[in-house]
Amino acid sequence: MTIKILIFASLSEDIGVSTQSIPASAASTAKQAWEKITDKPLPSHCLVAINQQYAQASDTVAAGDEVAFFPPVTGG
Amino acid sequence: MHRVHIHEKPFQAWTLLEQKEQQFIQAGLLEQAANGAAATFVGTMRDFNEGNAVKAMQLEHYPGMTENQLEQIIDDACTQHNINQAYIAHRVGRIEPSENIVLVAVWSAHRKAAFDACRSIMEDLKHRAPFWKKEITAEGERWVTKNTQG
Numbered sequence: 001m002t003i004k005i006l007i008f009a010s011l012s013e014d015i016g017v018s019t020q021s022i023p024a025s026a027a028s029t030a031k032q033a034w035e036k037i038t039d040k041p042l043p044s045h046c047l048v049a050i051n052q053q054y055a056q057a058s059d060t061v062a063a064g065d066e067v068a069f070f071p072p073v074t075g076g
Numbered sequence: 077m078h079r080v081h082i083h084e085k086p087f088q089a090w091t092l093l094e095q096k097e098q099q100f101i102q103a104g105l106l107e108q109a110a111n112g113a114a115a116t117f118v119g120t121m122r123d124f125n126e127g128n129a130v131k132a133m134q135l136e137h138y139p140g141m142t143e144n145q146l147e148q149i150i151d152d153a154c155t156q157h158n159i160n161q162a163y164i165a166h167r168v169g170r171i172e173p174s175e176n177i178v179l180v181a182v183w184s185a186h187r188k189a190a191f192d193a194c195r196s197i198m199e200d201l202k203h204r205a206p207f208w209k210k211e212i213t214a215e216g217e218r219w220v221t222k223n224t225q226g
Contacts, residue, residue: 009136009208010219049206052141068138068206074220075135075166075207076119076178076198 001063005033008070015040024063031057033067045072077103080146081165082137089118089165089179096163096181106161106183115190117180117198123173125220130211133171138206142166149200157193159184164197166207199226 002021012018015038027033030050034042034057048055049068061067077099081092093116100106123130150162165179180197184190202223209220 006138008138008206009210010221047206049138049141052138052144054204068141070138070206071208071219072222073202073204073206074209074223075137075205076202076223 003027003033003061003063004066005037006066006068007037008068010071011043011046011069027061029057030055030059030061030067030069033061034069042069043071046070047072077105079150079161079163080143081163082139082143083165083167084169086171086175087165087167087179089116089176092165092179093163093181097183100161100163100183110160110185111183112185113183113187113190115182115184115187115194117178117194118176119178119198120176121171121173125211128211128213128215130173130213132173132212134210134212134217135168135171135177136208136210137166137168142206145205146201149197149204152200153182153193153197156196157182157184158186158189159193162193162197164201166201166205168207202226 001024003024005020007017017037020037022036026036030048047070048057146164159182161183163181167177182190182193211218
């Protein structure tokens, strides 16, 4: 089983990744999932979502979860 | 019946609003005679921002989460304000100046709830809905990093 990671907007351009899957055993928090896909530190202003709901980087992730990282939103 | 619609192509706000109102009525989700007020907000693309001419804009979103957040924002507005129904339409993709970006519509018995809910939906959308704007200027492309003052 895997964890699906999505990166959006400027953050995706910064690290050169938009979507990637990692083994579920590789990370137990959203922050650890981030660290599996890039050596760059997670920016402090970055927002996190787990299964399409806002979450904290320290929140737990598990097999089958979708974890997203993105910059502050600017719609409307 | 969806109360939220993401458009990949330009939309006509007033045509869409009329269609949606009829759909809500036909589906029994809006009782016409119970409404004493309808408030709408339409946001369109300017051809300038922060001192530069802007030729176009690319609007990215998070498919799935964006729709869920917008539905939650409407649910919150229904809880906080005495409204009968609400609708949000939002563009994504490449947008040219003067094209509509967002439409928010609220129906209620009285004007205060309609105005207040329309405003609160729009502000919540600005802060919670996962959309990101990239401006295309003569000098190049740049991500918009913060919302303008309301």
